[in-house]
Amino acid sequence: MNDNGFKILINKSMRVLIVGLGLMGGSYARALKRLGFTVTAISRRQETINYALENGIIDAGSVTPDPRLIGDADLVVFGLYPKVFVKWIEDYQQYFKSGVIITDVTGVKGSVVYRVQEMLRPDAEYIAAHPMAGREVYGVENSTEKMFYGANFIVVPTAKNTHGAIELCKDLGAALGFARISVLSPEEHDEIIGFVSQLTHCIAVSLMTCCDNKRLVDYTGDSFRDLTRIAQINDAMWSELFAMNKKALLKEMDAFLEEFTAFRNMLENDDTEGMRAKMRLSTERRAWFNKK
Amino acid sequence: MNDNGFKILINKSMRVLIVGLGLMGGSYARALKRLGFTVTAISRRQETINYALENGIIDAGSVTPDPRLIGDADLVVFGLYPKVFVKWIEDYQQYFKSGVIITDVTGVKGSVVYRVQEMLRPDAEYIAAHPMAGREVYGVENSTEKMFYGANFIVVPTAKNTHGAIELCKDLGAALGFARISVLSPEEHDEIIGFVSQLTHCIAVSLMTCCDNKRLVDYTGDSFRDLTRIAQINDAMWSELFAMNKKALLKEMDAFLEEFTAFRNMLENDDTEGMRAKMRLSTERRAWFNKK
Numbered sequence: 019m020n021d022n023g024f025k026i027l028i029n030k031s032m033r034v035l036i037v038g039l040g041l042m043g044g045s046y047a048r049a050l051k052r053l054g055f056t057v058t059a060i061s062r063r064q065e066t067i068n069y070a071l072e073n074g075i076i077d078a079g080s081v082t083p084d085p086r087l088i089g090d091a092d093l094v095v096f097g098l099y100p101k102v103f104v105k106w107i108e109d110y111q112q113y114f115k116s117g118v119i120i121t122d123v124t125g126v127k128g129s130v131v132y133r134v135q136e137m138l139r140p141d142a143e144y145i146a147a148h149p150m151a152g153r154e155v156y157g158v159e160n161s162t163e164k165m166f167y168g169a170n171f172i173v174v175p176t177a178k179n180t181h182g183a184i185e186l187c188k189d190l191g192a193a194l195g196f197a198r199i200s201v202l203s204p205e206e207h208d209e210i211i212g213f214v215s216q217l218t219h220c221i222a223v224s225l226m227t228c229c230d231n232k233r234l235v236d237y238t239g240d241s242f243r244d245l246t247r248i249a250q251i252n253d254a255m256w257s258e259l260f261a262m263n264k265k266a267l268l269k270e271m272d273a274f275l276e277e278f279t280a281f282r283n284m285l286e287n288d289d290t291e292g293m294r295a296k297m298r299l300s301t302e303r304r305a306w307f308n309k310k
Numbered sequence: 311m312n313d314n315g316f317k318i319l320i321n322k323s324m325r326v327l328i329v330g331l332g333l334m335g336g337s338y339a340r341a342l343k344r345l346g347f348t349v350t351a352i353s354r355r356q357e358t359i360n361y362a363l364e365n366g367i368i369d370a371g372s373v374t375p376d377p378r379l380i381g382d383a384d385l386v387v388f389g390l391y392p393k394v395f396v397k398w399i400e401d402y403q404q405y406f407k408s409g410v411i412i413t414d415v416t417g418v419k420g421s422v423v424y425r426v427q428e429m430l431r432p433d434a435e436y437i438a439a440h441p442m443a444g445r446e447v448y449g450v451e452n453s454t455e456k457m458f459y460g461a462n463f464i465v466v467p468t469a470k471n472t473h474g475a476i477e478l479c480k481d482l483g484a485a486l487g488f489a490r491i492s493v494l495s496p497e498e499h500d501e502i503i504g505f506v507s508q509l510t511h512c513i514a515v516s517l518m519t520c521c522d523n524k525r526l527v528d529y530t531g532d533s534f535r536d537l538t539r540i541a542q543i544n545d546a547m548w549s550e551l552f553a554m555n556k557k558a559l560l561k562e563m564d565a566f567l568e569e570f571t572a573f574r575n576m577l578e579n580d581d582t583e584g585m586r587a588k589m590r591l592s593t594e595r596r597a598w599f600n601k602k
Contacts (some may be wrong), residue, residue, distance in 0.1 A: 228569035277520035
């Protein structure tokens with residue numbers, strides 16, 4: 019339906035439905051509303067819908083999967099936990115308008131994208147995306163478009179996706195204000211996220227739990243604070259994300275364990291030259307990541 | 311000499327000699343000069359001395375251990391690597407003025423403090439200190455007092471130290487602008503530093519070296535950047551600090567390894583509840599470290 023030779027670009031006449039109006043869904047809603055889109059939302063808690071209506075973040079909303087709201091939408095953005103997202107599609111896709119485009123914000127892709135595309139109605143298209151932004155707080159009340167500025171937006175298509183939907187999704191990322199839009203396969207995405215995001219969260223959590231360090235508060239510099247900022251973590255969401263990317267994450271954890279153990283053994287064996295070589299390599303590599 | 315019942319406080323009539331005018335020594339010099347002290351320096355490179363003189367950071371300086379400069383000083387601050395510091399005392403303490411107080415900025419204490427106090431002339435006193443501040447750049451050119459604001463200053467006395475010298479050193483930390491002044495034994499210091507500083511550097515280095523991650527630059531969020539900032543590391547200095555705190559650091563590395571491995575195994579065994587309990591503990595503990 020979208021490969022008729024015309025590039026489908028996101029435009030303000032599209033009606034956007036956000037399902038799951040949390041920190042991320044709320045930030046999408048704010049950005050799209052400001053751009054002039056008609057934005058509606060379905061979210062579990064009445065307080066969320068009320069807050070969003072009162073603050074002009076959405077035009078209409080419901081705490082139930084209202085068939086009218088769903089059927090009116092040209093674009094549906096899912097801001098749900100992975101398993102809830104899959105279940106929602108199963109239960110309510112019957113209400114979608116024919117030709118709808120759906121997208122998401124899920125932090126794992128391999129275990130979600132193929133399954134949803136498999137079960138989805140043939141007259142709907144799901145183009146996966148991962149907005150790599152976040153805060154250590156939750157809920158629509160804390161949502162803000164600023165979260166997207168300077169951040170990465172990854173579009174994660176499969177062979178089932180049309181050129182038009184991929185372009186529309188890239189356009190959406192740009193419209194939201196993301197600094198860099200990339201395209202990755204679900205497998206590439208999960209491997210990279212396993213390293214840059216999930217492994218780092220596992221390290222931060224382990225560093226906080228490996229000793230009772232309350233007495234250390236007075237002796238802590240910025241290094242330790244920086245390293246453990248992400249140890250304040252939403253346990254329900256992250257445990258689900260880890261479990262759904264188990265294979266890739268275990269591979270990254272094992273690579274890190276091996277490297278850390280090697281460094282530990284160099285220290286034990288007084289291999290100063292070995293430690294220095296590792297430090298020179300880390301210094302060289304880290305320089306690539308300095309913000310330009 | 312200092313335990314005559316009077317509190318020796320740092321005062322501007324004291325002549326301060328900085329030995330090793332790098333990032334830390336240079337920052338001490340700037341702060342003390344601004345406060346009105348007479349500040350001199352001995353440092354290896356003529357460019358360093360010239361720069362410091364031209365920029366009004368010191369009043370006089372030498373690239374050699376000038377007996378006159380050394381003999382004039384009431385307070386000597388050592389900004390050297392640990393081993394060079396110990397060797398310097400051995401070679402040049404003959405030139406100290408009787409009654410001199412010496413202090414340092416060394417990041418390890420157990421393997422330095424007792425040795426220096428042991429060999430030091432009986433008419434001199436060494437009170438150890440660790441200014442917990444730093445930057446990812448080096449040299450007097452990058453030195454700045456701002457580095458000290460909001461940071462921790464640890465005074466590390468032994469049974470050999472007088473009350474007067476301990477108070478003077480605490481006073482010095484306060485005068486430099488440090489936010490929090492604490493007193494720890496060399497053993498407590500090394501254990502805490504092994505955890506909050508050295509372990510975190512080992513983790514950051516291993517995270518950078520465990521995979522060839524240049525291609526990941528485009529997909530990196532702030533979490534990864536925060537976690538690896540300290541992976542840009544002075545290999546000569548840090549390998550020496552690690553080696554000189556080997557026992558304490560190995561203990562901390564092993565505790566972290568055990569914890570990280572346990573978390574890895576929970577993931578492998580689909581123990582979601584176990585992972586969630588660790589995450590809740592890390593969230594609770596990390597909250598202690600949020601800056602007030």
